Amino acid sequence: MSEPTLHIGRKISRIRELRGMKQEALAAELGISQQAVSKIEQSAEVESEALEKIAKALGVPVEGIKKFNEEAVFNIIGNTVNNHDQAAFFNYYPTFNPIEKLVELFEENKKLYQELLQSEREKVELLKGKSK
Secondary structure (H helix, E strand, O other): OOOOOOOHHHHHHHHHHHOOOOHHHHHHHHOOOHHHHHHHHOOOOOOHHHHHHHHHHHOOOHHHHHOOOHHHHHHHHHHHOOOOOOOOHHHHOOOOOHHHHHHHHHHHHHHHHHHHHHHHHHHHHHHHHHHO
């Protein structure tokens, strides 16, 4: 059996995603551009100084990034969470960004309001035409 490849960039990407952090947020923490974060996540190797800063921004130790194994994470979750004693665990942390959901709902409501307003304007115009 061969040793799994050590692609630090992919590990950084998965840890960032599991933490619910976007590339833009990580970039802001590091004081670099989103494109620079994207490039780091595509790199098989990352300089140790940069890796230390990234680890701090992600809230994990450097060794945690180096030894990250997605399969192990899901095995731990599967072995420690069951439907009996930790049912509330599943909904405690939302899997979506609440602010993004609010913006999405606002945009939908804004569109509906504009359609309703246009409909009312058309009714007013029709009524004006009938009263002449």
